[in-house]
Amino acid sequence: KAGVTQTPRYLIKTRGQQVTLSCSPISGHRSVSWYQQTPGQGLQFLFEYFSETQRNKGNFPGRFSGRQFSNSRSEMNVSTLELGDSALYLCASSLALAGMADEQFFGPGTRLTVL
Amino acid sequence: AQKVTQAQTEISVVEKEDVTLDCVYETRDTTYYLFWYKQPPSGELVFLIRRNSFDEQNEISGRYSWNFQKSTSSFNFTITASQVVDSAVYFCALRGGGATNKLIFGTGTLLAVQP
Numbered sequence: 036k037a038g039v040t041q042t043p044r045y046l047i048k049t050r051g052q053q054v055t056l057s058c059s060p061i062s063g064h065r066s067v068s069w070y071q072q073t074p075g076q077g078l079q080f081l082f083e084y085f086s087e088t089q090r091n092k093g094n095f096p097g098r099f100s101g102r103q104f105s106n107s108r109s110e111m112n113v114s115t116l117e118l119g120d121s122a123l124y125l126c127a128s129s130l131a132l133a134g135m136a137d138e139q140f141f142g143p144g145t146r147l148t149v150l
Numbered sequence: 151a152q153k154v155t156q157a158q159t160e161i162s163v164v165e166k167e168d169v170t171l172d173c174v175y176e177t178r179d180t181t182y183y184l185f186w187y188k189q190p191p192s193g194e195l196v197f198l199i200r201r202n203s204f205d206e207q208n209e210i211s212g213r214y215s216w217n218f219q220k221s222t223s224s225f226n227f228t229i230t231a232s233q234v235v236d237s238a239v240y241f242c243a244l245r246g247g248g249a250t251n252k253l254i255f256g257t258g259t260l261l262a263v264q265p
Contacts, residue, residue, distance in 0.1 A: 077255060077256075078241065078258075085251075090249065091250045091251070091252045127195075129251055137200075138185065138197045139197070140197060141187075143194045
């Protein structure tokens with residue numbers, strides 16, 4: 036079974052630009068979550084999508100947005116990039132069966148550098 | 151508020167030594183879930199274990215063991231006879247009850263196993 040895939044793996048942008056990151060979950064997984072990892076703030080939850088709906092959201096500005104498609108694939112978008120957005124962006128998927136807290140499987144991440 | 155504390159920033163051991171990684175959590179939820187993830191230099195988070203709040207039974211998996219104590223809000227992880235391949239950053243994470251997959255991560259412990 037293929038794992039979680041994220042594209043692109045590396046990205047370099049300049050301040051003010053926008054970026055879209057993509058995540059393909061494990062087949063059959065319905066929940067996709069996004070996390071930002073930086074040396075200063077560690078791993079922080081961005082948002083979670085389940086059945087094409089945002090189920091939960093972290094404390095990030097509105098420049099960070101996401102969506103999920105009917106095939107469970109997800110994208111996240113960051114507009115008006117700032118230097119502080121440089122980070123490793125991790126996507127995680129899970130089955131999300133009702134009433135169960137199943138483990139999340141993480142992708143390799145997208146390393147975003149903002150110059 | 152939910153919080154995970156990993157007080158050990160870095161640990162260095164020599165191969166074959168036993169090592170324990172500490173994790174202390176805070177939550178007001180009566181139902182919650184605790185996780186350990188491993189992040190090798192490649193960056194991808196690897197799931198190690200999930201434990202729910204109503205199951206305090208300790209678990210052993212090969213050289214890995216976990217000690218969950220609700221009385222002290224701790225979920226410690228021990229590696230027996232460490233190996234160089236165990237070198238990585240280890241994260242403890244907390245998920246509350248309810249329909250969400252949001253994980254609150256600790257700051258991680260960098261384990262370096264010297265040959």
